[in-house]
Amino acid sequence: MGMEVAVELQTPEGQNWVTKMAETNTLLGAIVGVIHPTTFETGAECIKAIDSSSVIEKAENLQQLMKVWTSPFPAASIINNWNTPLHRDNGATFSSMDFLTSVGPFEHAKFKVPSLGLDFVFRSGTVVRLLRRIVPHGAESVGERFCYAQYLREMILAPLDVEGPQWVNISDVIQ
Numbered sequence: 001m002g003m004e005v006a007v008e009l010q011t012p013e014g015q016n017w018v019t020k021m022a023e024t025n026t027l028l029g030a031i032v033g034v035i036h037p038t039t040f041e042t043g044a045e046c047i048k049a050i051d052s053s054s055v056i057e058k059a060e061n062l063q064q065l066m067k068v069w070t071s072p073f074p075a076a077s078i079i080n081n082w083n084t085p086l087h088r089d090n091g092a093t094f095s096s097m098d099f100l101t102s103v104g105p106f107e108h109a110k111f112k113v114p115s116l117g118l119d120f121v122f123r124s125g126t127v128v129r130l131l132r133r134i135v136p137h138g139a140e141s142v143g144e145r146f147c148y149a150q151y152l153r154e155m156i157l158a159p160l161d162v163e164g165p166q167w168v169n170i171s172d173v174i175q
Contacts, residue, residue, distance in 0.1 A: 003050075003156055004058035009065055018068050025071035028099060028127065028150065032072055035129060036097040038165035043072035043096075043152055049160035050074055073099070073150035083140040086112065089132040089151070095167045096152045097129040104145030113137045 008014045033040040050056065051066045075091075092098050102109060102122045111122035115136055122128070122139055130137060132151065139147065157164050 002057040003055060003159060005056065005060060005062050005065065010058075010060045015061060015065060015068070018065060022068055022070045025069075025150075028101065029070060029072040031127065032097070032099065032129075036165075039096040039152065040072045042157075042162060042165040043074060045162045046074040046152065046156060046160055047072065049162055053160060055159045071150055073152060074156060075151050075153045077149045077151075079147040079149065081144060081146070084138050086114070086136045086138040088134065088136055089149075091151075091153050091155065092133040093152045093154045093157070093164050094131070094133050096131075096165045098132040098149065098151035100128040100130065100132075100139075101148040101150075102126045102128075102139075102145060103148060104143065106141040106143035106145035109139065109141035109145065111137065111139045 006014070009018065029040065029043075032043070047066075047069065050062075056062060089098070100111075102111075103124055106124065109122040110119060111126075111128060112119045113130070113135060122141065124145070132149075133154075152165070154164075156162075
């Protein structure tokens with residue numbers, strides 16, 4: 001499977017959404033840069049490589065998109081109004097800290113990481129960093145919400161000739 005611009009981002013609405021998210025993605029990127037610099041640096045290398053790459057198969061609107069892309073993560077997903085059972089995200093890299101941001105007017109949201117003994121309130125605006133490929137996690141809530149997940153995909157590193165980030169150390173997590 002090759003790399004391509006997501007169908008949703010090939011539309012004017014998708015590009016408009018990326019433009020409107022520029023400030024938010026800049027802020028979230030700055031947080032990544034402070035708490036796990038190697039994830040930030042690897043993501044920034046990926047973004048730079050994507051902008052100048054010929055390995056993107058479906059590259060419609062890629063140049064316009066790259067002009068407004070401010071996230072250090074080359075991949076993102078939106079999970080809308082979905083309670084997620086405990087799972088791991090197999091597409092993520094093993095060594096990078098992925099970011100999950102909770103947004104919306106919902107109630108009683110919980111984010112669970114039982115293998116680490118964590119079960120906490122997942123309010124709107126909460127940002128969770130997690131090794132999503134390694135650590136089982138899940139979330140549940142009542143009401144309208146979405147989770148904005150940003151991450152590095154394992155499958156894009158080699159084609160872009162980018163080395164994965166260094167592993168997270170305990171000092172990166174406990175500050």
